[in-house]
Amino acid sequence: MAPVVAHSLENLQPSVKALADTGVKTVPSIYVKDETDRPKVPYNAFSKEIPVIDIAGLIGERRSGIVADIGRACSEWGIFQIINHGVTKSLTERIRAEAFEFFAMPLEEKTVYAAKPGQFVGYANGSILTDEKYMDWRELITLRCFPIGSRNEDQWPRKPESFRGTLEEFSNSMLGLVRDLLGLISESLGQETQAVEKACAEGEEKVVMNYYPTCPQPDLTLGVKRHKDPGCLTVLLQDQVGGLQATKDDGLNWATVEPIEGALVVNLGDQLHAMSNGRYKSADHRAVVNSTATRMSIVVFYNPSPDCVVAPLPGLVDANHPALFEPYVYQHRHVKRMREHMEKSNA
Numbered sequence: 001m002a003p004v005v006a007h008s009l010e011n012l013q014p015s016v017k018a019l020a021d022t023g024v025k026t027v028p029s030i031y032v033k034d035e036t037d038r039p040k041v042p043y044n045a046f047s048k049e050i051p052v053i054d055i056a057g058l059i060g061e062r063r064s065g066i067v068a069d070i071g072r073a074c075s076e077w078g079i080f081q082i083i084n085h086g087v088t089k090s091l092t093e094r095i096r097a098e099a100f101e102f103f104a105m106p107l108e109e110k111t112v113y114a115a116k117p118g119q120f121v122g123y124a125n126g127s128i129l130t131d132e133k134y135m136d137w138r139e140l141i142t143l144r145c146f147p148i149g150s151r152n153e154d155q156w157p158r159k160p161e162s163f164r165g166t167l168e169e170f171s172n173s174m175l176g177l178v179r180d181l182l183g184l185i186s187e188s189l190g191q192e193t194q195a196v197e198k199a200c201a202e203g204e205e206k207v208v209m210n211y212y213p214t215c216p217q218p219d220l221t222l223g224v225k226r227h228k229d230p231g232c233l234t235v236l237l238q239d240q241v242g243g244l245q246a247t248k249d250d251g252l253n254w255a256t257v258e259p260i261e262g263a264l265v266v267n268l269g270d271q272l273h274a275m276s277n278g279r280y281k282s283a284d285h286r287a288v289v290n291s292t293a294t295r296m297s298i299v300v301f302y303n304p305s306p307d308c309v310v311a312p313l314p315g316l317v318d319a320n321h322p323a324l325f326e327p328y329v330y331q332h333r334h335v336k337r338m339r340e341h342m343e344k345s346n347a
Contacts (some may be wrong), residue, residue: 015107015125016137020213020294026084027217027224028233030135031126037226038219039288040254043295047255050077050246050261051110056084058180070181071188074145078281079246081260092237095298098163101150103139103211103296105159113141113155117199121206122155137221137289139211146205167207176204176299178233181266182302185233191315197315199275200232201305212243212287212295222288223295226251229269230305230334231244234283236265242297251340256288269332271304274325277312306331 011148019028049082051073055066073080102110115122121142122128128142143150145167157163179197186195199204212223223243238244244257244265257265267283289295304310 004185006335011030012124012322015139016215017103017139017211017213018107020215021038021281027137027215027220030133031137031221033134033225037222037225039222039245039286041256041288043241043256043288043290045256046242046258046326048258050257051080052260053080053082054084055082055180055184058184061182064113067184067187070184074185074188074268074272074276074280076281077248078273078283079257079265079285081257081265083263083292085177085264087177087264088116091166091170091173091222092255094166095163096237096239096296098160098166099200099209099211099298100296101160102157102163102209105169109159110139110141113157113241114249115142115155119152121152134225136224136287137215137218138287139213140208142206142208143167144173144204144206147202150204151226153160170298171205171207171300174207174235175302177264178205178235178300178302181233181235185268185272185280187281189313189316193314195313196232196272196275199308199310200271200302203232203305203309204303206301206303208299208301210287210297210299212289212297214291214294215289216291218289221289223289226284228282228284229267229270231269231301232271232275233302234267234269235300236267238265239296241290243288243290243295244285244297245288246283248281248284250284254286259265269303271310271330274310275313277316277321278324279316304330306334 053069110123113123115124115128121144122126123141144150150314182196184192186193239260240259242259244253248255268280270282272280273282308330310326310330312323312325317323
């Protein structure tokens, strides 16, 4: 019998890695999606539509062109890839290797870091949310990294031994990149470089590691269900397997993001959609799985501070461009979004 993860106290669910390791031939019903939600585009049918932007030379004459390219990508897709971003290959290789080593540990060692009810951090199977009716085909661990005082360090794995040091180095490097990207996005909106970063107040950073084992019936389930990120900006490090998909036409067509060696995927969340006064899209995306290769992604989420008041940037509102969003407290909106997500998942 496959080991189980306590998805809630009342409902023990098999670990997807354990299921894959035992050679399960069918997907348990709790992972089977409704017919309308099942993927039709394969994980490796890679698209050339998602923009790829070279951000080398930010300080120099290339900056204006980079800003223009990012603006177009944000308005058309809300998602794009970047190359020559300054995060070193040695660092990305180390964080991937250590994440893989963590997920390879016995289940009882991983569940030491299990997510606690009502807290969206720690290790989980399927989803960090408890009590979802239908599960995603993944294991994950969510780690708070910034501000330092908000870290859930009791849930930062101690194995492998270098995990914590590598995570801190990776999160710091990615935080610097995120701030550069926010500056470019601000400029693409015609605002001062620090406009979006200031609008997020101190901001917060989380790192989520996703492990997608092979799946016997990948056409019946998803690695991550269709969604838009509730935060501000997301930067994703993926491997060469493929599986991230995005749509710009409300799901009529799905584009599989092509894995590019050394690239990072950037997508906008709901808060940048609001701050841009609707000019920029919140990326509509999902992850699909496959029957032949395990996939892993490491995702950095940058969000406004919990008590931050989010509203369209003042420079984007005038008589001809009224505000499309009333001001709201980020934490309140985030909790509301999570509740709506649960209701939709359990419908």
